[in-house]
Amino acid sequence: MCCSARRCNQEMNWEQFDLNPKVVAALKKALQLYQDHLTSQHQKLSLGCSVLDNLLKGGIPLEGITELAGESSAGKTQISLQLCLCVQYPYKYGGLESGAVYICTEDIFPSKRLQQLIEQQRKMRTDVPAEIIQKIKFGNSIFVEHAADLDTFHNCITKRISLLLTRGMVRLVIIDSLAALFRCEFGASDSVTKARYLQTFGAQLHSLSTRFRTPILCINQVTDAVSELEAAQGSCSVADNKAYPALGITWANQLLMRLMVSRVPQPERSPGAASHHSGSVHYVREIATSAFPQSYLFKGAAAISMWKRAAG
Amino acid sequence: MQRDVGSLPLAPALRARLIAAGFQTAQELLETGPCGLSKEIGISKEEALEALQVVRQECHGGAAGTAGGSGATRKCTALELLEEEQAQGFIITFCSALDNILGGGVQLTKITEICGAPGVGKTQLCMQLAVDVQIPECFGGVAGEAVFIDTEGSFMVERVADIAAACVQHCQLIAEAHQEEDHLKALEMFSLESILSHIYYFRCRDYIELLAQVYLLPDFLSEHSKVRLVVVDGIAFPFRHDFEDLSLRTRLLNGLAQQLIIIANDHKSAVVLTNQMTTRIGQSQSTLVPALGESWGHAATVRLIFHWDNSQRAGLWRMILEAQKNEDNPSRNSWQRYTNHRVRRSQPYHITLHLMASEMCSLQLSLRM
Numbered sequence: 146m147c148c149s150a151r152r153c154n155q156e157m158n159w160e161q162f163d164l165n166p167k168v169v170a171a172l173k174k175a176l177q178l179y180q181d182h183l184t185s186q187h188q189k190l191s192l193g194c195s196v197l198d199n200l201l202k203g204g205i206p207l208e209g210i211t212e213l214a215g216e217s218s219a220g221k222t223q224i225s226l227q228l229c230l231c232v233q234y235p236y237k238y239g240g241l242e243s244g245a246v247y248i249c250t251e252d253i254f255p256s257k258r259l260q261q262l263i264e265q266q267r268k269m270r271t272d273v274p275a276e277i278i279q280k281i282k283f284g285n286s287i288f289v290e291h292a293a294d295l296d297t298f299h300n301c302i303t304k305r306i307s308l309l310l311t312r313g314m315v316r317l318v319i320i321d322s323l324a325a326l327f328r329c330e331f332g333a334s335d336s337v338t339k340a341r342y343l344q345t346f347g348a349q350l351h352s353l354s355t356r357f358r359t360p361i362l363c364i365n366q367v368t369d370a371v372s373e374l375e376a377a378q379g380s381c382s383v384a385d386n387k388a389y390p391a392l393g394i395t396w397a398n399q400l401l402m403r404l405m406v407s408r409v410p411q412p413e414r415s416p417g418a419a420s421h422h423s424g425s426v427h428y429v430r431e432i433a434t435s436a437f438p439q440s441y442l443f444k445g446a447a448a449i450s451m452w453k454r455a456a457g
Numbered sequence: 458m459q460r461d462v463g464s465l466p467l468a469p470a471l472r473a474r475l476i477a478a479g480f481q482t483a484q485e486l487l488e489t490g491p492c493g494l495s496k497e498i499g500i501s502k503e504e505a506l507e508a509l510q511v512v513r514q515e516c517h518g519g520a521a522g523t524a525g526g527s528g529a530t531r532k533c534t535a536l537e538l539l540e541e542e543q544a545q546g547f548i549i550t551f552c553s554a555l556d557n558i559l560g561g562g563v564q565l566t567k568i569t570e571i572c573g574a575p576g577v578g579k580t581q582l583c584m585q586l587a588v589d590v591q592i593p594e595c596f597g598g599v600a601g602e603a604v605f606i607d608t609e610g611s612f613m614v615e616r617v618a619d620i621a622a623a624c625v626q627h628c629q630l631i632a633e634a635h636q637e638e639d640h641l642k643a644l645e646m647f648s649l650e651s652i653l654s655h656i657y658y659f660r661c662r663d664y665i666e667l668l669a670q671v672y673l674l675p676d677f678l679s680e681h682s683k684v685r686l687v688v689v690d691g692i693a694f695p696f697r698h699d700f701e702d703l704s705l706r707t708r709l710l711n712g713l714a715q716q717l718i719i720i721a722n723d724h725k726s727a728v729v730l731t732n733q734m735t736t737r738i739g740q741s742q743s744t745l746v747p748a749l750g751e752s753w754g755h756a757a758t759v760r761l762i763f764h765w766d767n768s769q770r771a772g773l774w775r776m777i778l779e780a781q782k783n784e785d786n787p788s789r790n791s792w793q794r795y796t797n798h799r800v801r802r803s804q805p806y807h808i809t810l811h812l813m814a815s816e817m818c819s820l821q822l823s824l825r826m
Binding site for chain 1: 574614617662
């Protein structure tokens with residue numbers, strides 16, 4: 146299908162257009178974009194797993210908010226911690242050669258699990274030579290922020306993160322999780338205020354993401370409440386459970402891409418298996434991007450269960 | 458012609474001078490000419506010329522009566538308008554059910570608004586249209602170019618490349634089946650590179666940039682006269698936050714709508730907008746309605762609303778398509794079509810369609826593989 150970008154090198158004569166210079170500056174033909182895309186290697190942030198990268202056509206996009214939703218213990222924290230490590234690899238191996246900011250809103254940061262992941266990096270990233278892995282000081286480039294209420298969170302994303310981003314010290318922002326901030330403070334009648342907060346946060350995160358070309362990953366929980374309205378909005382069913390990402394349609398409008406992770410227990414293969422990780426298979430489903438046709442199930446079992454084992 | 462000088466729409470000082478010099482009717486002014494006038498009253502030749510132009514316009518306007526003589530307005534009959542509209546092409550969407558609902562495809566010179574829940578496929582449809590507008594005329598397209606204004610950053614180039622490749626392949630199959638000379642000639646010009654190079658992409662980060670872009674668009678379109686589609690992906694996104702003053706927002710949106718209507722009419726292109734859905738909280742229940750308020754609802758000629766409807770099988774979604782405000786449909790509330798939308802995994806983009814007729818109206822079953 147593809148031609149080489151070199152063949153399509155056309156000379157644009159800008160003088161022939163008597164246009165406002167701003168229009169000229171803003172104008173980019175889709176072909177130019179495509180050529181940029183073909184030649185540059187770091188248009189996406191790889192997840193460190195070739196299977197998941199194939200699902201997402203390279204990884205998560207650099208501009209825009211990506212959401213990772215799922216039930217508890219589905220593997221969301223695992224994926225986000227792995228991403229914190231992936232972003233520090235060189236461009237050649239799918240990273241962005243920079244650190245990550247992890248914003249926790251309810252639980253404490255899982256530092257023990259992070260340590261285990263760091264120790265297992267050599268085994269997990271077989272595509273990267275060992276000397277390079279050894280040189281990277283993973284722990285030094287992960288910045289952890291705690292924001293337990295809305296004002297602290299607002300302050301965090303407007304002032305503190307911009308500082309790190311301007312200095313180029315981070316190129317990934319992970320928020321775990323946004324729903325927790327809204328659970329306590331807002332009741333059913335405060336939906337208008339809640340929507341306004343969500344829109345403001347979404348717009349700020351979006352502008353940060355586009356200004357600094359930094360992926361923003363938001364971890365979201367799922368709710369089970371099913372009403373007619375939510376059914377019309379689209380719920381994602383795995384087996385018979387209807388799991389619906391929290392925060393509603395206001396938040397969903399701000400997202401570029403939504404990933405659903407779920408865990409489906411498999412029947413036990415051998416009796417007497419001790420570990421509680423043995424029988425689970427993780428599904429990652431991608432929904433709601435402009436890039437792909439609609440959802441299809443994908444088994445990331447090999448990759449994710451490997452991570453689970455690494456965590457102990 | 459016998460109009461009194463005092464009644465002409467000239468500057469009062471100039472009028473006073475003319476009357477003092479002895480001019481009484483407009484006829485006398487016109488007979489004197491600009492040189493004579495400038496000598497008589499003592500004004501420059503340019504001023505005299507301007508004054509005479511005004512006089513001439515006034516006199517000719519009066520003489521012609523109420524039949525609308527000046528060149529600013531043109532008159533035409535409704536029959537001419539109908540013929541003009543019918544002769545215009547449509548931008549097909551490659552989804553026969555959607556084309557049927559729209560009456561042939563996305564219409565030129567009209568504004569079409571696409572609303573839907575997040576993830577339903579609005580940006581996909583826009584990208585498909587940006588490719589479809591370029592289909593050569595012998596294959597049933599309008600052979601135009603596209604402008605894509607992106608406010609959300611959801612334009613994925615590799616996806617457009619997939620869609621373009623599938624479209625080229627589709628046309629190649631048609632050409633092979635029919636084996637006509639003009640088909641093959643058109644195919645030479647219709648390739649992946651040419652499709653991508655005729656989509657003009659603009660990225661607007663906030664509402665000010667969007668407004669500026671739309672107001673500068675007529676200049677751009679006069680340079681690129683082959684553009685037949687303007688897509689604004691995400692008209693709601695820049696307007697839905699940071700707006701304390703909602704009346705300002707309404708004014709800006711109205712201005713935007715007017716400008717888009719002018720663009721659609723003057724350049725004979727289709728304008729496609731995508732809008733978000735928001736929850737309207739009623740007394741007993743809440744419903745999903747298109748965002749940006751009631752007054753924005755009047756901007757578009759055709760409004761497509763896509764809903765999700767869960768099906769039992771995972772991976773198969775049903776889209777309930779409601780076309781509102783379509784002029785062809787007499788009663789919009791009683792008219793709903795259900796379409797099944799399943800995407801094949803093997804090909805990059807293809808829609809399999811099952812059309813199920815509702816009890817209200819009879820539709821032709823159209824199955825497209």
